[in-house]
Amino acid sequence: MPADSPKRFNIWTPLTFSVILILGILIGFQLNKYLSNKRPISNAIERNDRLEEIIDIVNAKYVDSVNADSLYEDAVTGILKHLDPHTVYIPARDMASVTEDLEGNFKGIGVEFYILKDTLMITSVLKNGPSADAGIQTGDKILKVNDSSVIGITSESIISKLRGLEGSAVKLSLLRPSENRVLETQVKRGVIPIFSVDASYMIDMVTGYIRINRFSATTYREFMKALNALLGQGMKQLVLDLRQNPGGYLDAATAIADELIGDNKLLVYTQGRASDKEKYMAGQKGKFEKGRLAVLVDEGSASASEILAGAVQDWDRGVVIGRRTYGKGLVQEQFELGDGSALRLTVARYYTPSGRSIQRPYNKGRELYEEDFENRFRDGSLTGMDTLGPADTIRYFTEEKHRIVYGGGGIKPDIVTPYETSAYASELYELLSSSTLSNTVYEYYSLHSKEMSVYTSFRQFDASFTITPQMMVTLKSSLSKDYAVQVSKVWSDAKSLGFIQQRVRAILARMLFRSNGYYQQVNKTDNVVLRALGILRGKEYAAIVGG
Template identity: 50%
Template sequence: MKHKLIFLLLSVVSLSAFAQPSNQDGRKLSMALYAISSLYVDSVNNTKLVEDAIRGMLDKLDPHSTYTDVEETKELTAPLQGNFDGIGIQFNMLTDTLYVIQVIPGGPSEKVGLMAGDRIIMVNDTVISGVDMKTSDIMSRLKGPKGSQVSVKVMRNNKPELIEFKIIRDKIPIHSLDAAFMVDKETGYLKLNRFAATTGDEIKDALATLKKQGMKNLILDLQGNGGGYLNAAIELADEFLGNNELIVYTEGREQPREDANASSKGQFEQGKLIVLVDEGSASASEIVSGAIQDWDRGVIVGRRTFGKGLVQKPLPLPDGSLIRLTVARYYTPTGRSIQKPYVKGDSEDYMMDFNERFKHGEMMNQDSIKFADSLRYETLKNKRIVYGGGGIMPDVFIPLDTTLFTNYHRNLLAQGLINREAMNVMDRSRNELKAAYKTSEAFA
C-alpha cells in the first residue's frame, strides 16, 4: 500500500484561500499603518513596520510560527531543497581569514584544483582576508547563478604567492547523510543531519550498499538532527516498518486527520535496530523515533528529545517572504503528542529548555525526568509504557558526557586554535598524509 503523502512543509498555499479577518479588524490595521506612515513625527520604513507587525502577531501564537523576509527565506530553505548555486566548498572563518575545510567532491572548486586548507584571500577584486567583513557578505560574493564565473585568489602552504582560480558556479548538492559505513561485519551505521528533499533517495542508496556489505543490524544516528520535511521522515520510517503500519498522523482545527502508513517496500523491516537520539533531536527525528518505539521495532538510546510536535505550513507572500504557520499537531502511532509545554508569547524560555533540563539534573539522571500519569501510553506490540507531552523518552538512557567540553577545550575551540593547527599540519604534511591514508576508513 502506498503512502498517503503529507506535504505540509512543501505545499505552496495562496493566502487568499484562507478566511480573511473581519472587515473591522482589517480596516483597523490599515488605518494604523496609514496614520503612522502619514502623520508620525519622523520618517518611517513602511516595509519594516509591516514586517514587525507580522512578527508581533506570530510571536503571540506559538514558538514555531514565524515570519522570514526574502533573504532569510532563501537562506533557510536552501539546506532542505538539497542543492544551491555556488562554488562547492565548506569553510570556517578563523580570526579574519577564510579557510577551506572541505571541497565538495565533483563540485566546481574541486574541478579547478581548490584544496582543503587553502586560505581564500580575494574574491574577484575584493580582499576578504584581514578585513572586517561579515560571513554572510563573503558567502554572497561566492554564491551566484549557475554558469556564472568567480575568481578567487588563495594562499597555499603558507607561501606568499597567491594562486588564482577561475571557478564556474554550478548546482551544489547538500547531503543530509553525513556517514554510512559498516561498524563490524554485521552492523551498519547511518548518521543523518537533516530531513531534506533528497533524504529518501540518500537513505535508500545507503541501505542498499550496506546490505550488500553484509549488514544485518543497523545503528541510526539522529543525534542533533533538528528535523526538516515531514515527508522525508515518513520515507525513512517506511524503510523499517511493516506494510500498512501507521507512521504518524496530523490533525488540527482546520486540518482533518491525515494518516501516513508504511508500504511493503521497506529495505530493513527485519534485523536489530538502534536509534540514537538526544535533546537536539526534534520534529522529523521524533516522528521516526516515535514510530519505531511505538511499534517496538527497535531500541531508542540516548536522552529525551527536544519535544516539537507542531506542523507548520509555508504561506508565501508576494515579495518572496514567508509565513510558517502552525496548522496541526502530529501524533505517534499510539496517539502521543510529543509537543512539550509552552507559554504563548514566551519563545525564549521555550528554546532555552535545555538549560532547565541541565539545571534539574535530567541530563545526568533518568530519575530526574517526571511524566504525568495522564501522558502514559502503551506500545502497540509489547505493551511497554511510554509517555507523551515532552519529546521521546529513550528506552535506554545515556547521561550527557560532560568531559567532552572542559573549559580548556571550550576556550581552544572559541579561539579557533584546533582548526588552525589542523590546517598547519595539512600544510606541512599533505602529501605524506594522503599517501598513508588513501580512504577515510584507513584514517579511522
Template identity: 45%
Template sequence: MTNNKKLQVWLPLLFSITLIAGMFIGYKMRDGIPGKSFFYTEKRRPIQEVMDLIQRKYVDDVNLNMIADSGIQAMLLQLDPHSAFIPASDVQRVNEDINGSFFGVGIEFNIIQDTLHVVNVLKDGPSFAAGIKTGDKILKAGDSIISGTKIDSERIRGLLRGPLGSDVNLSVLRDSKKMNFAVKRGVIPLVSLDAAYMIDKTIGYIRLNRFSTKTYREFMISLEDLKKKGMQKLILDLRDNGGGVLEEAVEIADEFLAGDKIITYTEGKHTAKKEYRCRRQGQFETGELVVLANEGTASASEILLGALQDWDRATIVGRRSFGKGLVQDQYTLSDNSALRLTIARYYTPAGRSIQRPYTKGKHAYYDEVYNRYTDGEMVSADSVKNDTTKIFKTLVKGKKIFGGGGISPDYFVAADTSKIGLVTARLFSKSILTDYGYRYYLLHPTLQQTYKTPEEFVKSFSITPESWLLLETMAAKDSIKLSGISEKERTFLNNSMKMAVARQLYRSEGYFEAVNADDANVKKAIEILIKN
C-alpha cells in the same frame, strides 16, 4: 440634429465633472481612514491604522518594511514557538536547506585572522575543476576584496553563490604566489547523510543530520550499499537531527515497518485529519534496529522515532528527545518573504502528541532543554521528567510510553559533561579546535597517505608534544593559556584534536567513524545488537 448639437456643447462639461468626481473619490479611498473613505465596507484593524498613521504623520523618515517585519514577529510570539516569519533576504537560504542544494563554487572555508582560507574543496565540484586547492587563500571574488577586511561569513556566501552556470573570478594566494581562477557556479549538494559504514561484519551505521527533499534517496543508496556488504543489524543515528521535511521521515519509516501500518497522522483546527501509512515492502523490515536520540532530536526525526517505538520495531538509546509535535506549512508573502505557520499537530501511531507545553512563552520553552542540564536529567535516568498524566502503551508489546514531552529512550545514556572546563569552552567558542585540524593538515600534507582509512587513523594516530605545541600557539593568540588544566581536560582536548584532524582528512564520514570508536551511545547500541 438639434439634440446632437446640444450634446456636443455639454459633453466637455460632463467629462470634466466626471474627472473631478473620480479624483475626489480616489483621494478619499487613498486616505483610508474608517468612516471617512468611500466604499469602506470593513472595519480596519488597529495595526493597519497605526502603520498608515506612521507613514503619513511620523516626524522622521522610517523604514516601514522593517517595522512591519517586527510587527509580524511580535504577533507570532503570541502563537507557538515554531511559527516563524522569514524575511525575504533569508528565504533562499531556508529553502536551500529544505531542497538539499544551492548554486555555488563548492568550497568549505574558514575566516582566520581576517583571511578566507579554503579548508576543503568539493571533489569534482566547480572549484575542483578550476584548480583551487585546500590551503588557498581567497583575496578577491570578482571586484570585491575579501582578505584583510572585516568581512563576515554571510557576505562571503553572498559573493560565492549565484545563478547556476554564472562565472565568478577568484583571486587566490597560494604559497606566496597570486593566482586567478574563473569558476563556473554549479549545483552544490547539502548532504543530509553524514556517514554510512560497517562497524563490523554484520552491524551497519547510518547518521542523518536533517530531513531535506533528498534525504530518503541518500538513505536508500547507503542502506542498499551496506546490505551488499553483509549488514544484518543497523544503528540509525538521529542525534541532533532537528527535523525538516515530514514526508522524507515517513518514507524512511516505511522501509522499517511491514504491512500497511500507520506511521503518523496530522490534524488541526483548519486542517483535516491526514494519515500517513506504509505503502510498500520495506528494505529492512526484519533486521535488528537501534536508533540513537538526544535532546537535539526534533520534529521529523521524532516522527520516525515515535513510529518505530510505538510499533516496538526499534530499541531507542540515548536521552529524551526535544518534544516538537507541531507541523508547519510555509506561505510566500507579497514581498517574497515567507510565513512558516503551524497548521496541525502530528501524532504517533499510538495516538500520543509528544509536543512539550509552550504556554509560558518562547524563552521558557527553549530554556526547558537547557534546564535538563541543570536539573540533572542529562546525567541520571531517575531525573527524566516524563509527563505521567499522558501514559500510552506500545502497539505490539504493550510497553509503557509517554506523551507530552518528547520521546524517552528504552536505554538511557548520560551526557559526559565532566570533561569540559573553562579553557575548553573558550577554545570551542573561538573555533580554535575547529581550525586545529586544518592547521595541522597544512603542516603534515602526507597524512592521508600515512593513514589511508579512518580505521587506520583511529588505531595509530596520536597527539605528540609537537601537536600540543601547535594548539598552545593557536590558543595564545586569543590569550588562552593551556597550562594548569586538569589531566581529565587535557585528555579530552587530546581526543578533540585527534577528531579535528580526522574531520579534515576524511570529512564527516571519516570523522564519525573515528569519534564513534569511543562513543558511549554507539557502544551501548553495539552491546544491545550483539545480545540479540
C-alpha cells in the same frame, strides 16, 4: 403556429429575467452574510485594515523617519507571539536560504571554508564539483574574489560573492601555503548539493551506522544509497543517528520509516481543529524491516526526527537511545505572501502510532519554552537521569509488547545516556569548543597538506597518522594564551587529554574525508554510540523490544 412563437418568447423574456434577477439578489445577499463570517485567509492578509492604517499614519506623521517594512515585520511578529512557538513569519530576504536547506542544493563553487585569522581557508572541496575541477585543494586560502580582497570579510559576505547563477564564472586568487605560492584560477558555478546524510560506514563486520542531519527533499534518496551500500557490505544491524536533527519534510521521515517498519502499519497521523485526520501508513516492503536497530536521539532531535523515533519505539521495532527529544509535535503549513515572504502557520498536531502527542507545553510563554534546554541542564536531566516523570506526561502503550511510553514532552528514550561528566568536564568542553583549537589544527593542515594527501581512506589515516609530541606542544602553547587555567587542568588528566587528541584527529579527518571521516573518528569515544553497540551485541536488546 410557427408565426406566433417569437411573440410568445417576447412576452416571457422580461418575466424570466426578473425572476433570475430577484434570485441573484437573494443569493448574493445570503452569500455576502456568509462570507462576512468566513473571509478567506488571502483576503484577510491583503486587507489588514487597521494594521495598514496605523503604519501609514506613523510613516506620515511620526517625529522621526521610520522604515515601514520593519514596522510591518515587527507588527506581524507581535501578532504571532500570541500563538505557538513554531508559527513564524519568514521575510522575503530569508526565503532563499530557508528553501535551500530543505530543497537540498544551491548554486556555488563547491567548497567549505573557515575564517582563520581574518583569512578564508578552504576546509573541504566537493568531490567532482566545480572547485575540484578547477584544481582547488583543501588548505588553500582565498585572497581575492574577482580582484576584490576578501581579507577580514564576514562569512555572509563571502557566501554572497561565491554563490551566483549556474554557469557563471568567478575568479579566485589563492595562496597555497604548502607550496608557498599564489595561484589564479577561474571557477564556473554549478548546482551544489547540501547533503543531509552526514556519515554512513560499517562500525564492525555486521553493524552499520548512518547519521542524518535534517530531512530534506533529497534525504530519502541519500538514505537509500547509504543503506544499500551497507547491506552490500554485510550489515545485519543498524545504528541510525538522529541527534541534533531539527526535522524537515514529513514525507522524508515517513519514507525512511517505511523501510524499517512492516507493511500496513501506521507511522504517524496528523489532526487539527480545521484539518481532517490524515494517516501515514507503511505501504511497501522495506529494505531493513528485520535486523536489530538502534535510533540515537537527544535534546536537539525535533519534529520529523521525533516522528521517526516515535514510530520505531511504538512498534517495538528498535531501541531508542540517548536523551529526551526536543518535543515539537506541531504541523506547519506555509502560506506564500504577495511580497515574497511567507507565513508558516501551525495547522495540526502529529500523533505517534500509539496516539501520543510529542509536543511539550508552551502555555507559559515562548521565553520559558525556549529556555527548556538550560533548565534541563540545571535540573540534572541532561547530566543524570531524566527528571520528567509520569506525573508530567500521559501514559501510552507500544503496539507489539505493550510497553509503557509517555507523550506530551518529546520522545523519552528506552535507554537514557546522560552527558558525560568528569572532574574537569567544564574546562575540557571549553577547550574542545574553542576557536583556538580549531585554528591551530587548520593551520597545521594548511602547512602540511601535501603530506596529508597521502591518506586516501579513513582506514589508512586511522592506522597510520600519529599526533606528534611537537604538535601537542604547539597546541598547548596556542591554547595557553587564552585558557591557561583550563590547559593546566586538562593536560594533567590523561582521560581529558585523550579527548583533546581525538578532537585533533577528527578535525583532520573532516578535512580529508568530509563529515564521514569526522564521525568515524569521534564515534570511537562517543558514549551514546558505544552504549548502542553494547545493546545491539548483547541480550539487553531482546529484553527491551524482543528479537
